[in-house]
Each structure stands twice: as structure tokens, then as C-alpha cells.
Amino acid sequence: xxxxxxxxxxxxxVGEIQLQATRYIAGGAQRSPLALPAELHRIRQLRDHLxxxxxxxxxxxxxxxxxxxxxxxxxxxxxxxxSFSQAGRCASSDSEEKQPRMERGNIPQDGLLQLLELDYKNxxxxxxxxCDPKTVASRxxxxxxxxxxxxxxxxxxxxxxxxxxxxxxxxxxxxxxxxTWGWLKAEGIPCTREQVRRVLAMLGPDAVRARxxxxxxxxxxxxxxPNHLWHIDGHHKLIRWKMVVHGGIDGYSHLITYMxxxxxxxADTVRQLFLQGTEKWGWxxxxxxxxxxxxxxxxxxxxxxRGKLWRHLREAVIDKFTANFYDMEERGLLNPENALHLYCLxxxxxxxxQDFLDGFVKAYxxxxxxxxxxxxxxxxxxxxxxxxxxxxxxxxxxxxxNQEEEAREWxxxxxxxxxxxxxxxxxxxxxxxxxxxHVDDPHVHVDRFADSLPELLYRPAFRRELQRRSGRYLFDxxxxxxxxxxxxxxxxxRAQRQREQSLGA
Numbered sequence: 057x058x059x060x061x062x063x064x065x066x067x068x069x070v071g072e073i074q075l076q077a078t079r080y081i082a083g084g085a086q087r088s089p090l091a092l093p094a095e096l097h098r099i100r101q102l103r104d105h106l107x108x109x110x111x112x113x114x115x116x117x118x119x120x121x122x123x124x125x126x127x128x129x130x131x132x133x134x135x136x137x138x139s140f141s142q143a144g145r146c147a148s149s150d151s152e153e154k155q156p157r158m159e160r161g162n163i164p165q166d167g168l169l170q171l172l173e174l175d176y177k178n179x180x181x182x183x184x185x186x187c188d189p190k191t192v193a194s195r196x197x198x199x200x201x202x203x204x205x206x207x208x209x210x211x212x213x214x215x216x217x218x219x220x221x222x223x224x225x226x227x228x229x230x231x232x233x234x235x236t237w238g239w240l241k242a243e244g245i246p247c248t249r250e251q252v253r254r255v256l257a258m259l260g261p262d263a264v265r266a267r268x269x270x271x272x273x274x275x276x277x278x279x280x281x282p283n284h285l286w287h288i289d290g291h292h293k294l295i296r297w298k299m300v301v302h303g304g305i306d307g308y309s310h311l312i313t314y315m316x317x318x319x320x321x322x323a324d325t326v327r328q329l330f331l332q333g334t335e336k337w338g339w340x341x342x343x344x345x346x347x348x349x350x351x352x353x354x355x356x357x358x359x360x361x362r363g364k365l366w367r368h369l370r371e372a373v374i375d376k377f378t379a380n381f382y383d384m385e386e387r388g389l390l391n392p393e394n395a396l397h398l399y400c401l402x403x404x405x406x407x408x409x410q411d412f413l414d415g416f417v418k419a420y421x422x423x424x425x426x427x428x429x430x431x432x433x434x435x436x437x438x439x440x441x442x443x444x445x446x447x448x449x450x451x452x453x454x455x456x457x458n459q460e461e462e463a464r465e466w467x468x469x470x471x472x473x474x475x476x477x478x479x480x481x482x483x484x485x486x487x488x489x490x491x492x493x494h495v496d497d498p499h500v501h502v503d504r505f506a507d508s509l510p511e512l513l514y515r516p517a518f519r520r521e522l523q524r525r526s527g528r529y530l531f532d533x534x535x536x537x538x539x540x541x542x543x544x545x546x547x548x549x550r551a552q553r554q555r556e557q558s559l560g561a
Contacts, residue, residue: 063114070122073102077129081136092137092280099130137280163187163195172201174437175241175422184444210247215255218245224530225415228260230371238423238434239415249424279307282442286313286340288330290321291366293374294409296392297381297401298502301374301413302329305365306337309439310425312365312417313337317409319402321502337439368420373412377405380535389539395505396549399513400542403522404534412531512552513545 077095103126111119163185171181178189178196185192196203210218222231222239233253240247279285285307290300302325303315314333318325334340381401384390391397421436433441512518522541529537 059114063118066110066114066122070102070106070126073098074125074129077133081129081132092133096130096133096137099126099133102126103130163192165199168192168195168199172196172203173244174440175434176437178203207246207248208251210245210251212251212255212258215240215245215247215251216259218243219252219255219259222415222419225412226419227372227376230375231419232256234423235372235419238421239419241434242418242422281446282306282308282311282439283338283340284308285342285344286333288326288343288345289366290326291369291374292321293370294377294381295502297390298392298398298505299402299406299409300502301369301409302326303365303369304330304333306340306435306439308442309435310365311337311421311435311439315369315413315417317406317413319406319502319506320504365420369413369416372416372419373409376412376531377409380531381405384535384538389535395508396545397542398505399509400538400545404526404529404538404541408529408531408534510549510552512548518548 077099080092080095103123106119106123106126110122168181171184176184178192181192182189218240219236222236226235226239233249233256236256237247237249237252240252283306286304287307288302288304290302292300294301298319299317300319300321301315301317304313305311306313313336314329316329316332318329330343381390385392390401422434424432424434425438426432430438506514522544525544526537526541
């Protein structure tokens with residue numbers, strides 16, 4: 057094939073892809089946000105191909121013309137994506153069409169209670185139900201709910217007790233007023249942010265000053281709708297002790313959809329946690345894992361986005377466990393190369409780590425966000441508001457497949473469509489890798505130390521006995537519980553060996 061023919065073929069290929077994207081752009085109000093990712097993917101794939109395989113092989117002016125037109129189309133598609141995102145976040149009543157006013161008695165009680173739980177203001181509820189805020193207040197009064205009085209119904213001493221309970225499953229030096237307030241709201245404890253700050257200052261003024269010295273860099277991230285894109289990832293800062301934290305987060309609202317502590321990095325573990333997340337929050341349109349992405353820029357954005365969550369998690373939870381495990385090693389209580397030590401460590405600290413993670417998820421999903429496009433909403437409220445606004449704009453979503461077969465078909469379709477198979481959870485399966493592998497990529501291998509341990513330790517009756525002996529414990533006493541359990545396990549194994557020797561004799 058001569059050069060002229062090759063240039064003509066390239067022009068045809070480029071023209072077909074650009075024409076399809078241009079038709080989507082020209083669709084105006086008829087554009088579907090659900091088709092946007094595929095258009096962006098094709099354009100970015102084209103740009104990637106031009107940069108990697110065409111650059112330097114054809115006339116430079118022809119190359120630049122193709123690149124310029126491709127980038128222009130990508131810019132327009134990104135602008136459309138941002139318009140979808142912004143329209144769905146903080147829509148005001150000024151942009152809404154006139155709707156019939158809802159009468160006070162027609163506002164559903166269950167729906168109203170759900171909105172109250174998510175911290176919707178009366179004005180926001182009024183926009184949803186197309187009524188006056190005074191109508192909402194009257195309906196609440198009919199239900200015996202007076203918001204201001206209810207928010208002030210918890211005394212400072214009662215709130216101090218609740219915060220002390222929160223500190224049992226968090227790092228008190230890292231848990232600020234916003235995260236603490238988020239956890240209190242998730243627990244259904246009425247209070248105001250000012251009261252939380254006042255009580256925190258009373259309980260630990262030094263911790264308040266330490267937290268005030270830290271700054272947070274906000275990340276601007278655009279996704280059109282809730283459940284449009286989930287990011288799934290693994291956190292391996294505790295891998296020295298064979299512990300892995302798996303998590304998923306909704307790209308639109310920053311809602312944590314699942315988070316679990318496990319002793320392995322296997323495919324079935326990731327899938328189980330992912331499916332637990334879908335049972336509560338529905339099914340995402342697309343999923344991206346740590347090594348996935350359509351081009352370098354998007355991949356880097358997702359790196360920063362997930363990195364923000366993992367940094368919050370590390371500061372609130374992981375650092376506390378890391379420091380404690382290293383301290384146990386220094387005191388001679390723990391050897392990470394000893395399978396029996398790891399077994400007992402997991403028996404005591406994995407459930408405790410999960411308690412910390414559950415508390416972190418509660419607080420994170422209900423904490424008030426700051427930054428562009430968040431409106432001060434919590435991730436959970438942002439997630440809910442996204443669906444409300446999408447439906448208001450004429451988009452209907454059904455992310456809850458009812459039949460097992462339908463769910464399986466969805467699962468296969470999502471991962472075959474340019475995503476990552478969470479079942480394999482391996483960056484080698486990503487079609488377009490975007491960066492070198494990192495030590496914290498989710499394919500990090502976790503040794504199966506359990507294979508070297510006696511079968512006795514995994515008998516149900518034995519595990520129940522360990523749970524009975526450990527009882528209820530807090531983080532501050534977990535080291536002592538670990539030591540006692542380790543001594544008990546060693547004693548049982550020693551007794552078993554003696555019985556086997558006597559029988560053999």
C-alpha cells in the first residue's frame with residue numbers, strides 16, 4: 057500500500073469516528089447522557105491511535121489537521137459532560153418548568169422522612185414536591201416534627217457521650233467536626249454543627265488545633281449522574297500483616313458504595329463486596345478499576361480522585377492500626393512471618409478494623425462536602441439529589457435488576473464494554489493501560505498463610521470458642537485479647553500434638 061492510499065484510508069477511518077461524534081453533538085436536547093461515555097471513548101481512542109501509531113508516518117500538516125479536529129470534538133464532548141453534571145447537581149427552582157402545586161396533605165410521609173434524614177432543607181423539599189416551604193413546615197407540624205427544636209434536643213453532655221463512642225472506632229486526633237457530625241447524623245442523633253464543634257473543643261482542644269493546621273486540596277471531577285461510574289480499588293497499606301481493604305465509590309456523588317477488610321485479594325472476595333454494594337445502592341452503568349482508563353488524562357484524574365478517599369481512610373483508620381501493629385512487633389508480641397501470629401491477629405483485629413471502616417463509611421457518606429458543585433451536600437444527599445434532578449430533567453433510571461439472570465447479563469455487559477472485569481480484578485485485562493503499575497495496584501498478591509496451619513483452627517466449634525473467649529473489646533484492649541488468644545491457641549495445638557504422639561506410640 058503506497059503512502060497516498062494509506063492517507064486516504066486513514067482519512068476515511070478518522071472521518072467515520074468524527075462524524076458519529078459530531079452527530080451526537082448536534083443532537084441538542086435529544087442527546088442521551090448514557091451514550092456520552094461511548095462517544096468520548098471512541099474519540100479518545102482515535103486520538104491515542106494518532107499519537108502512538110500515526111505520528112511521524114505521514115505528512116506533519118495532515119497529522120496536525122486530524123489531531124486538531126479530534127481534540128476540538130473531544131473538547132465539545134467534555135463540555136456536554138460538564139453540562140449534564142452541573143445540571144444534575146444544584147438545580148434551582150428558576151430553571152424548572154412550572155408544575156402544579158402539591159397540597160399539604162398529599163406530601164407522602166415516608167418520602168418526607170427520608171428527605172429529612174438526608175438533611176434536605178424545607179426549601180429543597182418544596183422544590184421536589186412543587187410546593188411552598190411553608191407547606192412543608194405545616195406538613196411536618198402535622199407529623200409532630202419541629203426541626204429547630206428537634207436539632208437542639210441533645211444536651212452537650214449527651215453529645216459528649218456519643219462522640220466518645222465515635223472515638224472508639226476512629227482516630228480522635230484525625231476526626232474533625234464535619235466527619236464527626238456526619239457520623240452523628242448517620243446514627244440519628246440530632247445536633248447542629250456548631251454544637252459539635254463546641255463539644256469537640258471541650259473534649260480535646262489540642263486535637264482541634266492540630267486538625268486546623270491541615271489543609272485539604274479539593275478535586276473537581278465531572279460525572280453526569282449517580283451510578284454512572286463507580287471506581288473500585290484496593291488499599292494495601294496493611295499488606296505486611298496480610299490485610300487488604302477493598303472499596304468502591306460513586307464518581308458523581310463521592311458516595312462510598314462498599315468497603316470491606318479481608319485477608320486476601322482474590323477475585324471472589326472483590327466480587328462479593330461489589331455485589332453487596334449493588335444491593336444497597338443499585339447497579340452502576342460502568343466500573344473502573346485502578347489500572348483502567350481510556351486515556352492518560354482521565355486515568356490521572358481518577359488516580360487523584362481515589363487517592364483523596366484513600367488518604368482520608370489512611371488518616372482516619374489505617375494509620376492507627378499500622379502504628380499499633382509495628383508497636384506490637386517492637387514489643388515482641390507479633391511476628392508477621394509467623395502464620396500462627398497472623399491467624400490470631402486476624403481473629404482479633406479484622407473484625408475491629410471492619411468496625412472502624414463501617415464507622416468511617418457512615419461518617420464519610422453523611423459529611424458535608426465542600427468544593428465546586430457539591431452545594432455543601434453530603435455524598436449520600438448528593439447521590440439522592442442526582443436521581444431527583446435527573447428524573448426532573450426527563451431521564452429515568454432503573455439500576456436494580458430484579459432477576460438473577462438479568463443481573464448476570466448486566467454484569468457481563470458492563471465489563472465487556474471497555475471496563476475491567478472485577479471477577480479477574482487484574483490490570484492485564486484492561487484494554488488501554490494508562491500508566492506503569494504501582495505497588496498498590498489491586499493485583500498485589502497476598503500470600504495464603506492459612507494453608508500452613510492445622511485444620512483444627514478452622515473448625516466452626518473452635519472458631520466459636522475463640523469468639524467466646526475474646527468477648528467484647530475495644531481497640532485499646534485488643535492487644536491483651538490478642539495475647540490471651542494466642543496463648544490459648546498454642547495450648548490447644550500443643551495438646552493436640554501430645555494426643556497424636558500418644559496415639560502413635
